[in-house]
Amino acid sequence: MSNEQDNTQNKQRIDRYRRKLLGGSAALAGAAALGSGVFFTSIARAKPDAEPASSEVRWGFLIDTNKCVDNCDKCVTACNDEFNLTGFGRPETDAQWIRTVTLRDKKTGHTTRLPLMCQHCAYPPCVDVCPTGASFKRPDGIVLVDKHICIGCRYCMMACPYKARSFVHETIENQKEYGPRGKGTVESCTLCVHRVDKDRIPACAEACPEKAILFGNMNDAGSEIAQRMASEASTEIRGDLRLNLGVRYQGI
Amino acid sequence: MQSTQSLYCFSLRPLRLRELCVRYSVITGALVLMFFSFTAAAGVPVPDIPDAIKGEQCVEETGFMRRNHMKLLSHQRDDTVHLGIRTQKHSLKNCFTCHVVTGANNQPVTVKDPRHFCRECHDYAAVQIDCFQCHTSVPGGRKTTGARP
Numbered sequence: 368m369s370n371e372q373d374n375t376q377n378k379q380r381i382d383r384y385r386r387k388l389l390g391g392s393a394a395l396a397g398a399a400a401l402g403s404g405v406f407f408t409s410i411a412r413a414k415p416d417a418e419p420a421s422s423e424v425r426w427g428f429l430i431d432t433n434k435c436v437d438n439c440d441k442c443v444t445a446c447n448d449e450f451n452l453t454g455f456g457r458p459e460t461d462a463q464w465i466r467t468v469t470l471r472d473k474k475t476g477h478t479t480r481l482p483l484m485c486q487h488c489a490y491p492p493c494v495d496v497c498p499t500g501a502s503f504k505r506p507d508g509i510v511l512v513d514k515h516i517c518i519g520c521r522y523c524m525m526a527c528p529y530k531a532r533s534f535v536h537e538t539i540e541n542q543k544e545y546g547p548r549g550k551g552t553v554e555s556c557t558l559c560v561h562r563v564d565k566d567r568i569p570a571c572a573e574a575c576p577e578k579a580i581l582f583g584n585m586n587d588a589g590s591e592i593a594q595r596m597a598s599e600a601s602t603e604i605r606g607d608l609r610l611n612l613g614v615r616y617q618g619i
Numbered sequence: 620m621q622s623t624q625s626l627y628c629f630s631l632r633p634l635r636l637r638e639l640c641v642r643y644s645v646i647t648g649a650l651v652l653m654f655f656s657f658t659a660a661a662g663v664p665v666p667d668i669p670d671a672i673k674g675e676q677c678v679e680e681t682g683f684m685r686r687n688h689m690k691l692l693s694h695q696r697d698d699t700v701h702l703g704i705r706t707q708k709h710s711l712k713n714c715f716t717c718h719v720v721t722g723a724n725n726q727p728v729t730v731k732d733p734r735h736f737c738r739e740c741h742d743y744a745a746v747q748i749d750c751f752q753c754h755t756s757v758p759g760g761r762k763t764t765g766a767r768p
């Protein structure tokens with residue numbers, strides 16, 4: 368296929384995306400309330416397939432724990448479905464890319480519930496310790512494992528302060544075409560990089576009925592996430608480690 | 620000087636090692652060729668390469684693809700994983716999507732089935748494919764028919 372054809376296809380894709388947005392599809396109904404200025408910015412940022420991820424972008428989550436309701440695990444289910452993360456009846460070692468954590472203040476008894484996944488650190492300890500270069504950070508801040516290189520030593524699992532990574536112990540079948548997984552390698556939340564590269568939001572953020580998980584480009588002052596980060600208080604889990612996290616929480 | 624040397628080549632003196640090697644490799648080559656033409660005649664199955672469903676030319680010229688598809692795949696793989704470049708042209712997905720083989724219930728066959736596009740040649744050449752330890756081998760990553768009964 369020639370470049371020209373590639374470009375036309377991309378244009379068509381962006382046009383489709385634009386029509387979908389203006390049509391106000393259910394998933395984006397929330398975004399429509401933001402006013403046109405915001406969404407034209409995001410259209411302008413639609414990344415063509417042939418273009419590499421940009422370091423001007425920093426993808427991240429802003430998670431409002433006040434909205435996270437007890438006994439709900441829709442984000443976890445959505446993640447498991449997205450990547451076909453099936454269990455083998457061994458919860459100690461079964462893959463877990465996102466989990467819900469309940470914190471209890473011992474003094475007051477107040478509990479807080481939150482979804483926890485890879486925090487996509489700007490200074491990721493997993494990358495620091497990886498002996499092969501398999502753990503790496505994309506220019507746009509997404510931390511990934513290149514499973515073609517990973518030797519399964521699991522140093523990164525030991526280094527991660529958030530226990531965000533899993534090791535695949537079993538032979539895996541029926542992988543999704545966008546989510547290769549295999550025995551002997553380490554894996555973790557990819558921030559749904561396959562969706563993000565196609566201008567879609569991660570599966571957990573899409574699935575949350577309470578809109579507790581907000582995804583966006585933290586570096587874009589016009590984005591909802593950046594505006595909310597500027598106007599509302601939010602914090603990092605174990606901010607004392609100074610890892611500059613891509614996931615920020617409210618209400619903890 | 621030149622002429623004397625060329626004369627030596629055909630003399631009956633003991634052959635030097637290099638010459639021996641050359642001569643033997645020619646003989647071995649001839650034997651191997653004879654063996655292959657013999658076995659082919661005896662019916663070793665030649666790859667039956669599934670046509671592209673689109674019925675078009677492959678993304679590159681066929682001879683080039685035969686020799687270099689693995690280089691294109693590795694290159695694309697690094698670009699996609701590390702940089703997020705998601706062009707389809709040289710992707711693994713494109714290979715088995717275009718050359719999909721359907722089995723029972725009109726479902727695409729996985730790499731467990733010897734009729735799978737990648738396996739046709741890889742079996743013949745006895746080259747193991749590691750890609751599908753992690754990657755799906757069917758379009759859409761659907762549940763599949765498995766091995767041929």
Ligand code: SF4
Pocket residue numbers: 484485486487488491492493494510526527528529530531532555
């Ligand atoms: S949260 Fe853990 S796995 Fe994710 S980037 Fe940080 S150290 Fe690495």
Ligand code: SF4
Pocket residue numbers: 496497498499500501502512516517518519520521522523524552553
């Ligand atoms: S398990 Fe893989 S990604 Fe983790 S440190 Fe070892 S080689 Fe790197």
